[in-house]
Amino acid sequence: MAKFRKGGGRKLSAISTASLPDIVFMLLFFFMTTTSMKEVTLKVDQKMPEATELTKMEKKSLVKYIYIGKPKKEFQKSMGTGSRIQLDEAFANDPSEVEQYISQERASMKEEDQGGMIVSLKIDKDTKMGIVTDVKQALRNAYALKISYTSMQKVNNY
Amino acid sequence: MGKKREVQEINASSMADIAFLLLIFFLVTTSMATDKGLLRVLPAPMPKDQKVIDEAVKVKERNVLQILVNSNDELMVNGQPMEISKLREKAKEFIANPNNSEELPEKEVINAKFVGDIAITKSHVISLLNDRGTSYQVYLSVQNELVAAYNELREEFSRQKFGVALTDLAKSDPEKYEVITKKIYSMKISEAEPKNYGKEGGN
Numbered sequence: 001m002a003k004f005r006k007g008g009g010r011k012l013s014a015i016s017t018a019s020l021p022d023i024v025f026m027l028l029f030f031f032m033t034t035t036s037m038k039e040v041t042l043k044v045d046q047k048m049p050e051a052t053e054l055t056k057m058e059k060k061s062l063v064k065y066i067y068i069g070k071p072k073k074e075f076q077k078s079m080g081t082g083s084r085i086q087l088d089e090a091f092a093n094d095p096s097e098v099e100q101y102i103s104q105e106r107a108s109m110k111e112e113d114q115g116g117m118i119v120s121l122k123i124d125k126d127t128k129m130g131i132v133t134d135v136k137q138a139l140r141n142a143y144a145l146k147i148s149y150t151s152m153q154k155v156n157n158y
Numbered sequence: 159m160g161k162k163r164e165v166q167e168i169n170a171s172s173m174a175d176i177a178f179l180l181l182i183f184f185l186v187t188t189s190m191a192t193d194k195g196l197l198r199v200l201p202a203p204m205p206k207d208q209k210v211i212d213e214a215v216k217v218k219e220r221n222v223l224q225i226l227v228n229s230n231d232e233l234m235v236n237g238q239p240m241e242i243s244k245l246r247e248k249a250k251e252f253i254a255n256p257n258n259s260e261e262l263p264e265k266e267v268i269n270a271k272f273v274g275d276i277a278i279t280k281s282h283v284i285s286l287l288n289d290r291g292t293s294y295q296v297y298l299s300v301q302n303e304l305v306a307a308y309n310e311l312r313e314e315f316s317r318q319k320f321g322v323a324l325t326d327l328a329k330s331d332p333e334k335y336e337v338i339t340k341k342i343y344s345m346k347i348s349e350a351e352p353k354n355y356g357k358e359g360g361n
Contacts, residue, residue: 017174018170020174021170021173021174021177024181025177027181028177028180028184031184031185036188036193049295049298050295050299051196051298051302052302052306053196053302054194054195055194055196055197056193057193057194060193120195123294125294126293126294127293128293129290129291129293133290136200139200140200140201140202140203143202143203144200145199145200145201145202146197146199147197147198147200148195148198149196149198149298150194151194151195151196151298152194153194
């Protein structure tokens with residue numbers, strides 16, 4: 001029969017933390033590869049709609065973003081609770097500002113890229129189509145015809 | 159003397175802290191990549207002096223699939239209410255017209271590269287009209303179903319004629335891919351000029 005060791009005497013050896021950096025580095029690399037830098041600070045709520053037929057945006061430099069949604073809590077006092085358009089860091093007062101914004105953005109792109117510009121519409125799923133239609137009209141007027149309705153991959157189709 | 163000194167190990171206990179710091183930095187400054195979307199192309203703007211051309215471009219009734227979405231997010235397809243889940247099948251039938259039905263778009267024979275003579279519904283149009291009060295999710299679902307209908311038909315065609323999946327064809331033989339997407343099943347989804355025909359909800 002094995003003898004039970006008497007308590008005391010030996011000290012508990014500390015758990016080796018030598019592999020901890022490896023684990024954390026693994027996590028770090030995981031997040032570095034799966035995430036992307038934030039483009040702007042969002043001032044509107046964004047819950048993406050779901051769809052199945054999605055295309056991944058390949059060239060980031062060609063993509064310009066327009067955000068539409070209800071203002072976040074801290075802006076609701078000044079901006080109200082209706083859906084608003086956010087261009088870069090600021091709210092747009094009127095959908096027609098989109099036109100100007102797009103031509104500005106286009107001018108800042110490289111000349112060979114200008115034709116391939118894609119406008120990514122990041123629109124909250126509870127937004128009404130009225131404001132979306134206005135933005136689409138503005139985009140048409142600005143000849144930004146390639147658009148992408150940003151959405152999440154729907155998990156099961158049926 | 160005589161006692162050998164062991165080489166001292168580098169203290170790596172702070173490595174974890176450094177890595178954690180980096181990890182937290184990236185967690186805060188980045189967001190999950192959600193850069194996927196439904197690609198669509200808008201029509202060019204209408205000339206300002208031109209009247210709405212609703213009447214000018216008359217299309218035969220059988221060639222049009224009229225989809226209306228009202229402010230209660232209800233769907234009306236060619237005058238009949240419909241669930242979104244059934245839209246895909248309806249659209250596929252409309253685009254392909256497999257039985258050469260009188261009700262569905264007329265077929266024309268065209269000559270396409272790699273395929274030869276083939277009868278397709280060349281002049282079909284899917285017309286989508288939504289209300290200002292329609293919710294974006296529903297609008298996008300409708301668009302998604304229509305795009306899915308095209309994609310499924312293209313996929314079937316690609317497998318039948320070339321024996322490969324469409325995504326593989328796009329990589330291995332872009333020319334054939336173009337024939338399918340541009341000639342045989344080219345997307346014809348037209349969105350009507352916006353009209354405000356219902357009450358606008360909560361905007």
